[in-house]
Amino acid sequence: MRRSARRIAVVIVCGSRRSGGGQPDRIHGTAPGARKRPVCGKRGAVLPGFRAGWTQGRISGYGRGLGGAISGTFQGHGKGDRTVGGTAVNDNGPVRYGILGTTQAGRADGTPVALGGARLRALLTALALRPGRALSPDVLIADIWGMDPPADAAGALQALVGRLRRALGRTAVASVDGGYRLCAEPDAVDLHRFERLAAEGGRALAAADPARAAVLLDEALALWRGPALADLPDDRVEAARAETRRLDAQRTRLAADLALGRAGQALPTLAALCQDHPLDEPLQALRLRALRDAGRTAEALAAYEEIRTVIADRLGADPGPELRALHAELLRPAPVRDAAPARRAATPPGPATGPGPAAPAGPASGTPAAPHQATPPPSGTPATTGTPTAYPAPATDTTTGTPTPGTSGTPTAGPRTPLVPARPGNLRARLTSFVGRDTDLAALRADLAAHRLVTLLGPGGAGKTRLSQEGAESAVAAAPDAWPHGVWLAELAPLDDPQTVPEAVLTALGARETVVRSSAVEGLRAAADPTALDPLARLAELCADRRMLLVLDNCEHLIGAAAALAERLLADCPGVTVLATSREPLAVPGEVLRPVEPLPDPVALRLLADRGAAARPGFRVEDDRAACAEICRRLDGLPLAIELAAARLRLLSPRQIADRLDDRFRLLTSGSRTLLPRQQTLRAVVDWSWDLTDEPERAVLRRLSVFAGGCDLTAAEEVCAGGGVDGREVAGLLGSLIDKSLVVAAPAPDGQMRYRLLETVGEYAGERLDEAGERAGAERRHLVAYRELARTADPLLRGHGQRGWLERLGLEHDNLRTALRRAIAARDEHEALCLVLSMQWFWSLLDLRSEARQWSEAVGALGPDPFEPPVGPAPDLYESPIDRPPPLAPEQLQEARREVRLVALSSLETDVEALRSPRMERQVAGILAAYRGGMPQTCKLPGVLWFYAVMLSGSFDGVLDEVEKAVRACREFGYEWELAFVLQLRSKLLNDQPGGLEQAARDADESLRIFIRLGDTWGAAEALAGRGETREKRGEYGLAKQDYRAAMVHAEDLGAHGQTLLLRTRLAGVLIEEGQGETGERLLREVLAAARDQPSGREATPFAHLSLTTWLSVSGRTAEARDELLAVREAFGERAPELFRGVLESLLISLDLDEGRGDELPARFRSAAVLVRGTMARVVAPDLPVVHLLTGARVLTAVHGERGGWDAARLVGAYDALVSMQVPTLIVRRDRARAEAAARAALDDAAYARAYAEGGGLSLEEATALV
Incomplete structure (x- = not known):
């Protein structure tokens, strides 16, 4: 399910830089149009449906203070959904762009602009190819990703545009109604500058000024550094046009050499170019003239004969008029020439006009390609040629010295092998041998x-x-x-x-x-x-x-x-x-x-030998000539049938195939084996192939149409059997359909083969399924098969096979969705409930919250709401609703209805309005009325999600009590995995409580031991991340690093790339705290670079930016810190949660104070104080508003001078009295020192001591009111 590109979920966690495991159970987020108000919750609750597998990151290094930790998913970043990446680059002069080779950008002073990532270079190439023109998002997406765009292509493009603006300057790429435009003149792009210079050089030569032409053309050709548009993967047409114009310019430059009397210097280059372009008659004519002008007439005549032979062999034609006239001239006695020929006018040679292919129109020609022009040369043909002495050599690889692909260079060894000139036409090379006929x-x-x-x-x-x-x-x-x-x-x-x-x-x-x-x-x-x-x-x-x-x-x-x-x-x-x-x-x-008759026996046998060796290396007809001859004879010598039989040699021996031809004759026949793409126009071919299948094959093919995304053999046997097809026959029938190109088989990552229908075949088979009246039965078997897969996989996602089952369910995700969709459409509540409850942990591990919400709400609507008043207490249930296949017993049905609504509730974290709605208040009340701590079902998933309702009620103390009951119940019932789960949950909750770190460490240790024993990689990463947080809060940075690194190993093993990036961000924060600032900064920048190219990296991006901002600020790089902070704020804008915006504003005020800016500081401080003192901050970041007092102290002295010193000292005293963190972070320690220094500068020691002591008795509200 594609996530919304503009939804943001953020949880700010006070007191730590949260790592890879903790799930915030408190959400503060805003959706478009939503009211900006906090939603109660508590950081640290690892609630699977809500945020399983999340890693909390910290805000700007404040740890237990201002920053706390921030966790969530930033799915799109306001203002065009830009992903912030790298230090912002201010506009500081014009930029020049190079796309004649690897894409480059550089400022007028020669400073290069860093362009990291192939996609970023592809975007710049696409824009620079058409500077000043508005390009639609569709065009750019096609240019950058070709036929394989990402799921959220629009969001990915916006992120790339944001990165490009930060690299080039914010005004370099303009947003316009039609899309995006590179704000540059054509001459700022080397391709267009090349075309202008080349055109001017041609005009100069035509005006009898070869010296000026040589200068202009040298300048033009010097712009080439490698293959044109090298970073635009699929734009071969534009690249070919550019290469054609390069060849035109090379010809013109060589003509200038001849006009200047430099025939001898031009000959080496001409020889290389003519070798690469043997049918280019104007180029060949230049070579003949150069030989003549150099006094080598005999060689010129010999060269003409070579040219004539090539043209005759390839084109069946004679050389064109120009070459023939030149040949006649060479045969006449040569006139005496001056040593220095007079400067004369010369017509620049244009595109080839002889029988060879003409050059296509270029982007700046203003003239469309003429109808008689042929298509550009194949991609395998070298596009560039040897290097004239008057302009640069081909681009080479700096590490090997070899020519860059796509450019020409010196042959690696031996003499140059002449290229076979191509005939006009479009016949493609065949991929297999042609046998007989x-x-x-x-x-x-x-x-x-x-x-x-x-x-x-x-x-x-x-x-x-x-x-x-x-x-x-x-x-x-x-x-x-x-x-x-x-x-x-x-x-x-x-x-x-x-x-x-x-x-x-x-x-x-x-x-x-x-x-x-x-x-x-x-x-x-x-x-x-x-x-x-x-x-x-x-x-x-x-x-x-x-x-x-x-x-x-x-x-x-x-x-x-x-x-x-x-x-x-x-x-x-x-x-x-x-x-x-x-x-x-x-x-x-x-x-x-x-x-066209069948092949005679000897030829058919040769074909079987050839194709059989290709299908099964080592196959030889001689090993069983009798069986092979029988196959060819009984298949009537039809090439396609023989090739299908050869393909079966992967599975069967020739004798096995021959022995089965009595019953499987039609198994090896099929329609035309076309390699055309899947289109509806293939219906005629499928019809013909259908007519050649037998009824069992047709039945299997019809029933395969109910699958989505393919299937494995087990599923095919379960779904396609019945109605005259025995399950044991399905494998053979699948093989038959594969041979007839009606089914595609390919190996899956798990090593098994998967089978799928081409799109057109699937549609056709679906129609046939309806005609046969089999749809209901086939879809029912499909539903049952995938319900059982999900139900069986659910407990296995919490043990040694966790990663394998994640991959298995990932492969079958389309089928599971299809099964759910059909169950809902049929209003089969029992099946739908079983599927959703079986899938909820899979969705949680992969952070598919929107999908969990969609399906759980849709399934919940199939039955009554058990949480609508009046609500009675739920009975203790030791058996889960999914322990047995449907139908569900009455009590299990009621429990399933309750649990599916818990899944829906825990998936609402980005929807503040929904969480604050009257309906949700009734839901929370109903959940609290139905459940109580210590019940068997509230220890297990998804019943454990009821803790989320307790948090939404605002009773944080109640959450700790209920978790304690769950711990006792798990021990009593012998629930090992569930015990580990609630222990790591309690560990994270205690990390934020004064005096809770000791118990938090014990809980994390026990949780880790259990998860490791059970083989749960996710759980081990969560427990390690939680323990690392505890150690970080204690200032045990060395131990915290060990835990974060160990958690990273587990996350990487699970394939949790986003979690790994968050853990690396946490590790960077610890490195900074223990004095390895440069190493930490390098790691943060690596995280940001990696996050740009990974959709799962969006969570790590804001945390890494904020951590980098605080480090830059602490290290005195205020301007860089401001750029980083402004970029973050611009990207997230007003869509960010209130607490997050409060942190950003507090940091910006601190930077303004560092630079002596004082505009409206008290008012801004008060606004930020409101944002950081909401209910959410009180629950998940209690020290955040306390740390904000240090900023207030500096504001008072900056605005009021000595008059503000008294209240500033009171704020320092209030901070020391109210703060609960054991080890303040680096930036908090710095801000504490600055606040005290500012107050002492305005007061003598005695006055400071009195004010400080007075501040120690103030409440948070009283202290905040002083500013």
């Missing part, structure tokens, strides 16, 4: 040579698609001059609308128009040429003068549209030949049908 290939070549429309006709699985591609390449190789414009493949399988067929072919040809025109322009265009908007007419016009071979693959489901398109092209485009694959003829005049 020599006769078919020869026949197809002959058909294509004699006819303009050839259709490969045959059933699914016969190999039509593969034969069409291999045959097209074979025909072109045999007749290179027949189709000089290449072979182009148009895949029609993804389409479902006949009208989209022409557009699909245009897209395949790289000629689909993407220029955005206004409706007025389109109207004029249509009026001038009625066929302009007809894609079929555009296609015919495009192909009218081309000689090309067009492959139309999978025509059967769009047979009419495919036939019309083929007929139009054949009529209007005399140079076009069409090769189609289909399950039925196109029925177009002139069509030649070429049936």
Whole structure:
């Protein structure tokens, strides 16, 4: 369940820097629109449904004083939900941005801007690619995360924007209606500066100024540090455009060299570039001219022959006019040349214009890619080239000296191997070998040579698609001059609308128009040429003068549209030949049908050998040739069936497969094994595959549709059996469906295989399930299976297998949600109650409070509310409602109804309004009337959550009494885990009570021993964190460090990354307290850096910032401390709880006093005092308002001078009398010393002593009123 991005839950704990285990049981939070008032509670209560597994962090190092500890989840951070990260960077001048290589930013003075994290660099790259333009969040999310965005993508983007602003300056990235905009001129970005300089250099060369062109182009090319847009993972199109413009600039720069008479210097670079781009005719022409100008005419002629051969082999064409004219010139006797050629005008070479692919339009060209331009080169093709001497070398790895990927450099060893020039077209490389079909290939070549429309006709699985591609390449190789414009493949399988067929072919040809025109322009265009908007007419016009071979693959489901398109092209485009694959003829005049027959036995055996070795390394046909021959023969030589049989070799031997073909013949048949993405357009393929399955396979496939997120074999056997399918047969049937590509199998982290349906197949199977009338039965079996999984797993989450069961339930979470949803929809209260109560501890361990609330409230609504008046006492129940499967006995049903409402209540911590509502007051009263301390069910989960109601009633003393009863009851009943739980709960409660530390330490020790014996990793981390807090309060920092580090080990073992970050924050605080400030600061900054990239790190972020603020303040770095504090306050704003805002304001007042600022200090002090003296502070942070008195003392002397000295001394006396902490923290000790020094500066010793003594008799209210 996705959490709200703007909800904040905070619990401030007085007296300690809380670590990884304690759950606050007092919440003070605000939701949007909620009243800002405290909610009573007590820190330290580890209430599972409420905050199990939470780690408390401390506020700004104040520990038992001002800061206390703060615990909770900051899910979004006000004002755009920004996550605060790092020290804020003030705007201090313009910034330049580099995206031609690893993304960089630097100030005008050369100071680099730190850009930590790949996502942050990707965001800056996306913005810098379009400076000054507003980019929508959707565009930025797609740029940064591609096809795998995080669950809360909008929140993650806001956090990244916040980080980027802090790195660059707050005005660098503007929020606008359309999204975000980088406030920079294009010239501040190296890519756009490069394009401007390159364009100016080209104009200079065209104006007969090659010297200026060389200077401009050198400056432009020097901006490249590596592959363009290296930090933008999926934007290959823009990167390819930039690389193409780089090549254009390199050509122009070399032309300038030639114009300046530097042919000899240019030749090494030209040779390297031509090797990388053999079909770039303008580049090759430059090389020939350079050889000629260098007096190496013979080499130039030899080079021309090499070029001609490459172009003929790859393109089936002759060199273009420019190269041919240059060749003729080379054959004529050369005129006598001057030693220093005169400066002459030169036309800068543009994108390649010969038969090779043309360069795509770039971002600044202002001209769209022409229809005849080909797509950019594949990503595997090097985008950059060798290094001219006139501009920088390729980027290299500083550790190895090797060229950075994507740039060119010196070959590692041996001579350069010439690249095979690419033909025009879009046929992709095949991933498997092509076996046999020599006769078919020869026949197809002959058909294509004699006819303009050839259709490969045959059933699914016969190999039509593969034969069409291999045959097209074979025909072109045999007749290179027949189709000089290449072979182009148009895949029609993804389409479902006949009208989209022409557009699909245009897209395949790289000629689909993407220029955005206004409706007025389109109207004029249509009026001038009625066929302009007809894609079929555009296609015919495009192909009218081309000689090309067009492959139309999978025509059967769009047979009419495919036939019309083929007929139009054949009529209007005399140079076009069409090769189609289909399950039925196109029925177009002139069509030649070429049936695709099964493979003959020897070829089929070769195919089985090849595919079998790929499926099972070491497989050889020779080991059982008879069985393999039988398989091929009985499968009729169909390539797809043979490949499916080969895949079964992972499970069975060839003889086992052959022996089962009598009963499993259809097991190995399936429809077309297309690798197309899951789309509804696959329905025709699924229909065809469905027709080839037998009834048991269909039954299993239908029933698999009730799963969500896949299943394991056990669940599949439980749900898919019945109705003629024995549970023991399900495994084999699953294997059959996997072979037919109807089911996807993949290993899970637990080592088992999981099975899932592709989306389209799942929808199709669901429809078939409804048609068969089986939905109710299948969903019921699914519900029972996952209810039992959850019920069985619940006690196992509190022992040695805790992590494994967390992972198991995590894998099945979608199925568990689906089961719950169906139980609620069916109003099956017994099943729904059992599921929620079985899942509540899992939700607590993973901090899924919103999910726990949603489900518990929905399930609670299925039955009457047992806490509505009149409420009678609940009976003692030793058996839990989930100890047995439903149906529930009457008493167990009533108890389950009570417990599900306890789960809901403990999940409301972020909803202040709900907690303060009259309905909730009735709920709390009903809970207190039904339960009492020491009951069996109130010792166990989730009954133990009734303590939460006791806290909400405001009776903190009552909580300690009830916990004591629970401890005694657990000992009496022999509840070991429950005893450990309530002991660590009491330990945390006692940590805040004067004189409670000794008992707190004993409770933590006993709790830890039990949890370790039981193998509960979560419990061990909680107990260690609580004991560490006790030791920290005593000033035993060395021991506290040991406990926090040990707790971190347990948290990391459990995979609790957020808890680990909080523990590291607590450890940093202890390091600072014992004098290792620099180490502590480094650790805090590491926590902040790690928290930026982890959603679970949001809890640690505010605590780490506040701890860092106090350390910076104590160490005299006031300006840095202010920046950190303002950033925190800006991020959380008014959405933060009152107590948290009070702490921030008190810290800010202290910083203002340090810097001599005194605006309205008394009024601000009084406002902060109100915020830190609420009910919440009285319960969870009693020393917080007392420590605030020290700030008040400094305010009085700062505002009133000597006149304020008397009352300042009284406040110091009041603080010493009222404070309860044993060992004040570093910042409290400093503030105490400063307050006393300020008072003594205004008074003599005798006066100070009298005022101090008088202050010792004041109450907190009286002392606060002095300011």
